[in-house]
Amino acid sequence: MRAEVRGRFAAADPGLLRLTAGLRTVASIALTLAVLAALRVDVSHLVAGAITAMVATFAIREKGRSQQAVTLALGLPVALASMSLGALLNSRVVIGDLFFVTLIFCAVYGRRFGDRGTALGLIGFQIYFASLFVHATLPALPGLYLTITVAFGCAAVARFVLVRQTATGILDRLRRSFRARFAQLVAAQAELLDAGPDELDKAVEEVRVGTARLHETALLIQGRLADGTSDEAVARLVQRRIADAEIAAERLGLLLLTARSAERADTLTLHLPGAPLPSAAVEPVRDEAMERLRLDLEALRLLVLRPAGPEKGTALARLRNRLLGYREEENLPPAPSAVQDVFRGIGEAARAVLGLRIALDGPQDESDDTPATSRSREELDAEDAAIEGAEEEEREAEEATGLRRPTTRAAVQVAVGSALAIVGGEFLSAQRWYWAVLTCWIVFINTASTGEILVKGYRRLLGTVLGVVAGIVLAGLVGHHTWTAFALMLLFVFAMFYSAPISYTLMSFFVTAMLGLLYTLLNTYSLDVLVLRVAETALGAVCGVIAAAVVLPVHTDRRTDELLVETLDRLADVTRAAADQLSGAPPVDLVEKARDLDQALADLAAAVQPLTHPITPLRSRRDTARYVVALLETCAYHARSLAATAELLPTHPAIAADPRLRGAGRRIVHNIEAIAAQVAGRSPVPGIETGPSIAAMLAPGTLGAPRYGRVTDRVLRHLQRLDEAVVGLARPLGVAARLPAAV
Known part of the structure; x- marks a missing residue:
């Protein structure tokens, strides 16, 4: 407990x-x-x-x-x-x-x-x-x-x-958090099996939230690896194993959703809130295979949660061996193909957990290994050697100069806004005008567009109004008890910092309530003072918005377009490199490219918040922004999966290079670049290519190709879904489609 x-x-x-x-x-x-x-x-x-x-x-x-x-x-x-x-x-x-x-x-x-x-x-x-x-x-x-x-x-x-x-301690705690969130996601996926038709939407939402939270923790770990690990090789290894676990967890959710339906689940379902579920969702099944599946999901959850330690002769080692056996078709129960795929997905997730343990905790006890477990270890060892030998590609970013530099622009904007706040604040109060300046300063922190400043100012004003009410009540209760007021102030300081990453409104509430106590200590408390605090806050927020909108403005649309182009460029890099490597090209650092894609997508998701905020009056633009981000998250998942599979190529006996994959990837990359050209306003804009599906272009038997194995089928599936998602992305962004000259 x-x-x-x-x-x-x-x-x-x-x-x-x-x-x-x-x-x-x-x-x-x-x-x-x-x-x-x-x-x-x-x-x-x-x-x-x-x-x-x-x-x-x-x-x-x-x-x-x-x-x-x-x-x-x-x-x-x-x-x-x-x-x-x-x-x-x-x-x-x-x-x-x-x-x-x-x-x-x-x-x-x-x-x-x-x-x-x-x-x-x-x-x-x-x-x-x-x-x-x-x-x-x-x-x-x-x-x-x-x-x-x-x-x-x-x-x-x-x-x-x-x-x-310490950096090492933070990374260790983040690892535990990743493990806990992984286990929570598996538990939510198990609930998906038993959810009735009326509960299915809620169950899928829980899986969607769990998937997003796991990805959030993975990004936090990536940002701490360089300082929290002994050397760069260890950092790269841990980064790869975290990515493997995240991909395996998300794939397992898709397989489970497919098993509950008569059709294959769309990856978009796990990224877009309110996305329609497969139209043919069926009632939960209670046969022997599904009961075993529930037990194996619980076994996987325990395997994720259990810290590394002696496993010889333990039930945990037997569970691990059984789950890893599913990767090699061992003991698969008689069941529909979609259900058997879930068992295979559990095996892949168990392998990811094993790799994560080895990367984080060192070599494990191998005395109870089955042949399937030994083969998984051998694959992981071979991958580790390949990762350690890879060279990191350095990218030089072009830095803006003069007033185009973000720090210079922000400094000029906040200076102008603060000057306006000083003038306006003096009219409201000659003694406490500085509150307007403080608000103007704060709304510029960690913002990069007019929309972000507007939303932040609105949240601060809302939190301040609520905090004033709390301050009135607390000041009356505390009176002139100095140390009681300081004790409450410490409580509010803790709540302020604990809530800051979650809710800016809540943080502003605690700040204002704390200031009400400070006013009481300085014997300057009155209802007029707290009401003045609200007025100064509103004035500061307005001055900040005016400065951002008039002085060297960076409109939200421009900011999001820049980040969208950056994300598309990173997506094209990952897709091109993965397809080339799967086609037989020399290996490159795909893990680092995938990390760049994740970071670019995280920046974009943060920047579009003003467009997706509930107060946004343009509902159609809000829905479009959410749809585009969800499609990009779908693309990123398939691109990461392709990158992870490509890095297995030198060590995995079930994967063979196929030169035709380069052509399949080229069409996808062309379409991504066409969309980026449209968003960036470059001319002429090439239309996206549509035509036969990727799977049809690479069907077994064409061009004398041998029959594909299961891993290659998965590669084709990721390419196909990535192709479909990119084509879907072209529609809301206004890119025309054209048939290819030749297929």
């Missing part, structure tokens, strides 16, 4: 990244408050210390501990200088406002210099903001210097002693 609870928690928070961020920030603030209380400073210094400790903790995002220490050390003089300037310019309104706008420009422009530049910019801006919040003056500077120094020291203790986090 305890292991199951840990597994659910690990699945809910991959790598415990949100939990760690919340605990570290709370520990930093609590330690700072304890030290400052022992020094008997006043409440305003306690508030300044709490803000500084929070900033010194969340601003640093570098992965290496030594890099974090250097940035933290550099952040202290930046913070001291920022507080000094805030106190010095406190009474000089015009000069102070001009400096604030300049500081904002420099802080945003600092993102150009990576994580360290971003962190120092955040520290400079937030500490200057804190000086305005606590009304810093020149006589108070010595005490504030002490407060800031204590806060940075406590932030260092919290980061490096109390809540330690």
Whole structure:
């Protein structure tokens, strides 16, 4: 029971990244408050210390501990200088406002210099903001210097002693999260077998969500491999095994859905919410083969969850051997072909789990291996050797310059927006105008288009309104109980960081509720102040949107088109390289190409959120955006599967190179490039080629070809589905079709 609870928690928070961020920030603030209380400073210094400790903790995002220490050390003089300037310019309104706008420009422009530049910019801006919040003056500077120094020291203790986090530890926790989410997906797939006609939509949605969450964890692991593994070869090996497991899990879901139907399931069903199910879905079957299938799915779930360890003579080793036997047609029960395919899919998933264990935990006990298990190990060993010997292809990206550089553009935009917010904020309140500036600053963080800024501003305003209501209630309950207010503030800080990746609205709610408590501590609480907070937030969001729309604008359509072209280019790269390798070309680094495709697709999915948001008035465009992304996710799945199969070519006896596959892949690549040309506005735009199916072009017996085996059939199926998905993608993007000159 305890292991199951840990597994659910690990699945809910991959790598415990949100939990760690919340605990570290709370520990930093609590330690700072304890030290400052022992020094008997006043409440305003306690508030300044709490803000500084929070900033010194969340601003640093570098992965290496030594890099974090250097940035933290550099952040202290930046913070001291920022507080000094805030106190010095406190009474000089015009000069102070001009400096604030300049500081904002420099802080945003600092993102150009990576994580360290971003962190120092955040520290400079937030500490200057804190000086305005606590009304810093020149006589108070010595005490504030002490407060800031204590806060940075406590932030260092919290980061490096109390809540330690290493790259290896994060990767290990992410691995556990991947295992937990894999097991949850298998459980959801088992539920699919028993779902009645009225429950089938819900069961498929659970599988769809589980598949997306597994892919999310795989991307997180890929981003941590370089720092969390001993060398590049190990990182590449783990990356390949994670990809294998993800592909096997998604394929198993498709096979199960097909087994529940009288027709083959469409891959799009697992990527597009609300996609129609196979029209001929049948009632759940209760025969002997299906009962055995349910037991084997549970066995696979246990195999995924069970950590590596001694397996000799255990039931787990016997289960593993039985599941791996399905790969070689051993003990397949009498059943329809679609049901037998599910058993084979379970065998492939068990092989993926075995490969993942070997990659992560080293060699396993082989004393109880059956011949089928031994052959799986031999294949994995041969693949491992091929992966370690592959060379990584480096790609040089063209970097924009001048005002076309994203960091420069964003710096100019946020500076203009902040200037508007200062002017407007002064009309609303001469004392608290800086709230409008803070909102304008925040809505620009991690955004790249006008639509993203609009949605983020709307979410922040909604969270602020709800937080004001909570602040009114809490301020009345807390009164002037200082330490009760600080305890609640720590709780809200933890909730703020824990909820931030999930819901920006929820995070804004906790921020505003926390500020209501800070107002109470500073004896500035009133209903008028909190209402003013809402007005300043709305003003800041509006100023941010105006600046983004007028100054060097990057419209959402332009941003999504750029990322769509990038995704299509990466898809063409993977498809071309996989088809060439399956045709007998020399091996290339297909795993890295597939990773580039996944990252490009993730960036695109994030960028289209303004188009798919519920407040979007254009429903047809929203539906089109969702459909296009779902089709691209379908294409990516088949391209990853082709890449994984192509990398098996040198070691798998059931796969043989076929030169005709290059021609089949060429048509698909041509169509992808035609769509990319249409989206990019290049002219002339070639039409996509349609004609005989890929499977028909490569049917057994044509051109004197030998009969294909099961693995080759799978290659053809992926090529065929990829071809269909690409043709389907051409329709909503307005690319005309034409028949090929010759087939």
